Amino acid sequence: MRYKMSIDTITAINTVRLVMTLQEARARVAAQNIALANIPNSKVSYLDINTPMSQLRAALADPVTLVETIDRQSLQSIESLVSKRHQNIDVLSLDNEVAELSTASGRYQALADGLSRQFALMQMAVRGGK
16 A cells, blocks of 8 residues: 655645755855855855745645745745845854854754654554554
């Protein structure tokens, strides 16, 4: 007997995958800013995570809209959300960047743990609870 995932399960997994990708990019941008902190004339990088996250939150009420939003976000390169600020890196707060890196890493890990548990439950269901 083959187990077939429901559309809801696939959508949930794709949503988590997208948010994990955004958190990974968020951590990468913070790490890059930290690495460039002592290099003169470097520019601060910024990731606009609020726009895609607010679009996801707004789409949660309607499953069809959610799937369309996930597809659109998946097609859009996460790198296109990264921009260079006009300010030099010397105005950067390293404490804020370390906090940003830590927050993004923690959220990524929490999402990965939740996804791992979901797959473990699905595996138990396929095996008949064994």
